[in-house]
Amino acid sequence: MSRTWENLSLRARLFLPMLAMILAALVLGGIALKIVSPDQFEYETGQQAAATQAVAAALNAALATSGEPQRTLAAFSSALGSGKTIAFRSVGHSSDRPAMIVPSHVPRWFIALLDIPELGAVYPISIGKDHVGDLLFTPDLSADIFEKYVGFLAIVGSGSALMLIAALSVYFTTGTALRPLERLQEGLTRMRQGDYDTLTPVAGPPEIRRSCKEANQLASTLKRLSLDNRGLIRKLVSVQDDERHDLGQELHDELGPLLFAIRANATALSDRVADDPEAASAVHGILQAAENLQQVSRRILEGLSPLHVKELGLEQSIRALLGNVQAQAPRLKLSCRIDASLNEIDGLLSLTTYRVIQESVTNVLRHAHAGAIDVAAEITGAEVAIEVADDGEGFPPDSPFGRGLRGMDERVRALNGSFALLRDGGRTVVRCRLPLAQEAA
Ligand SMILES: Nc1ncnc2c1ncn2[C@@H]1O[C@H](COP(=O)(O)OP(=O)(O)O)[C@@H](O)[C@H]1O
Ligand SMILES: [Mg+2]
Numbered sequence: 001m002s003r004t005w006e007n008l009s010l011r012a013r014l015f016l017p018m019l020a021m022i023l024a025a026l027v028l029g030g031i032a033l034k035i036v037s038p039d040q041f042e043y044e045t046g047q048q049a050a051a052t053q054a055v056a057a058a059l060n061a062a063l064a065t066s067g068e069p070q071r072t073l074a075a076f077s078s079a080l081g082s083g084k085t086i087a088f089r090s091v092g093h094s095s096d097r098p099a100m101i102v103p104s105h106v107p108r109w110f111i112a113l114l115d116i117p118e119l120g121a122v123y124p125i126s127i128g129k130d131h132v133g134d135l136l137f138t139p140d141l142s143a144d145i146f147e148k149y150v151g152f153l154a155i156v157g158s159g160s161a162l163m164l165i166a167a168l169s170v171y172f173t174t175g176t177a178l179r180p181l182e183r184l185q186e187g188l189t190r191m192r193q194g195d196y197d198t199l200t201p202v203a204g205p206p207e208i209r210r211s212c213k214e215a216n217q218l219a220s221t222l223k224r225l226s227l228d229n230r231g232l233i234r235k236l237v238s239v240q241d242d243e244r245h246d247l248g249q250e251l252h253d254e255l256g257p258l259l260f261a262i263r264a265n266a267t268a269l270s271d272r273v274a275d276d277p278e279a280a281s282a283v284h285g286i287l288q289a290a291e292n293l294q295q296v297s298r299r300i301l302e303g304l305s306p307l308h309v310k311e312l313g314l315e316q317s318i319r320a321l322l323g324n325v326q327a328q329a330p331r332l333k334l335s336c337r338i339d340a341s342l343n344e345i346d347g348l349l350s351l352t353t354y355r356v357i358q359e360s361v362t363n364v365l366r367h368a369h370a371g372a373i374d375v376a377a378e379i380t381g382a383e384v385a386i387e388v389a390d391d392g393e394g395f396p397p398d399s400p401f402g403r404g405l406r407g408m409d410e411r412v413r414a415l416n417g418s419f420a421l422l423r424d425g426g427r428t429v430v431r432c433r434l435p436l437a438q439e440a441a
Pocket of ligand 1: 359363364366367368390392393394395396400401402403404405406428
C-alpha cells in the first residue's frame with residue numbers, strides 16, 4: 001500500500017484526498033437524508049391524517065342520527081368527489097391500506113433512499129352496527145419529495161463544480177511547479193555527466209527558484225573544482241615526465257661513457273689474450289654482458305623518456321615503436337593506421353598519445369596472447385582518436401587496472417579526454433579520445 005502511494009505522482013496525491021472528501025460528503029448527506037426524512041414526513045402528514053379522522057368521526061355521528069343514512073352517505077360520497085387525499089371506499093372493494101402519492105419524475109432509487117414510513121390511514125364508517133365502508137387517507141408527498149430531490153441535485157451539482165474547480169487549480173498549480181522541477185532534475189543529470197556550462201533556468205515558485213539558483217552555483221563550484229583537479233593531474237603528469245626525462249638523461253650520460261670504457265678496454269684486452277683461451281672466453285663474456293647492458297639501458301631509457309617524439313615527430317615515433325614491437329614478436333600480425341597529421345600536435349598531447357599507444361601495445365605483448373593487433377591513431381574532428389585492438393583472451397574479469405592502465409587513465413584525464421576498455425566482437429579494445437583544444441589549466 002505504502003509502495004503504491006510512493007509511486008503516485010504529486011498530482012494524484014492531491015487529487016485522491018479531494019475525491020475522497022467529495023464522496024464522503026455525498027455519502028454523509030445520503031445518510032442524513034435517510035435519518036431525518038421519515039420523521040419529517042410523519043410530522044407533515046400528521047395534521048391531515050388527524051383532520052381525516054375528525055371527518056370520519058363526524059360522518060359516523062351524522063349517519064347515526066340521520067333518518068336516511070344511506071342517502072346521507074351517498075350525498076357525502078358524491079360531495080367528496082374523486083379527491084386524491086380523502087376518499088370513500090364502500091365495503092367489498094379491496095381492503096389494502098392506501099399507498100402514498102409520489103412524484104412521477106423523481107427516480108425510484110431516490111424515493112427508496114428516503115425510507116418513507118406507511119403514512120396512509122383507513123377510518124371505518126358504520127350505519128348502526130353495519131360496517132358500510134372506509135374513509136381513506138392517502139398522503140400526497142409529491143411536493144416534499146420533489147423539494148428534497150432538487151436539494152439533493154443542488155448539492156451534487158455544486159459538489160461536482162467545486163471538485164472540478166479544485167481539480168483544475170491543482171492541475172495548473174502543480175504544472176507550474178513540476179515543470180521547473182523537471183528542468184532542475186535535467187540540470188542535475190547534466191552536472192552528473194560533467195556538463196557544468198548549461199545553466200538550469202530559474203523559474204517556478206520561490207522555493208523551487210531558490211533550488212535552481214543553488215544548483216547553478218553548485219555547477220560553477222564543480223566546474224572550478226574540476227578545472228583545478230585537471231590542472232593538478234596535468235601538473236602531476238608533467239612533473240613525472242620531467243623527472244623521468246632527467247633520470248633518463250642522467251642514466252644516459254653516466255652509463256654511456258662507462259659502457260664505452262668497458263667495451264673499449266675489453267676489446268684492447270682481447271687482443272692481448274688471444275693465445276690464452278680461458279682469458280679470451282672471460283673477455284668475450286665481459287663484452288657480451290656489456291652488449292646486453294647497453295640493450296637493457298636503451299629499453300629503460302626508451303620507457304623513461306621517448307626523446308624521439310620531439311625529434312622524429314609523433315607519426316614516425318609511433319611507427320618506430322610498432323617496428324620494435326614487430327621485431328620482438330615476429331609472428332604477431334600487426335596492422336596500423338597512423339595519421340600523418342598527428343605530427344602537427346606537440347607537447348603533452350603528443351606525448352600522451354605516444355604513451356597510451358606504448359602502454360597498450362606493451363600490454364598486448366605481455367598479457368593478451370594475441371595473434372593480431374590493430375593500432376589506429378588519427379585526428380577526427382576536434383580530437384585525437386586512438387584505438388588499440390587485439391584478438392587475445394581479453395581483460396581478466398575482476399578490475400584489470402594496474403600501474404599501466406591507471407597511469408594511462410590519469411594522463412588522459414589530465415587532458416580532459418575519455419578512456420575506455422571494451423570487449424567488442426571477440427576483440428579487446430583500448431579506446432581513447434583526446435580533445436585537440438586544451439583549455440588553459
Ligand atoms: N590487451 C590486454 N589483454 C588482456 N589483458 C590485459 C590487456 N591489457 C591489460 N590487461 C590486463 O590488465 C592488467 C593491468 O594492466 P596494466 O595496468 O597495464 O598493468 P601491468 O601491465 O603492469 O600488469 C594486466 O595485468 C592484464 O591482466
Ligand atoms: Mg601494462
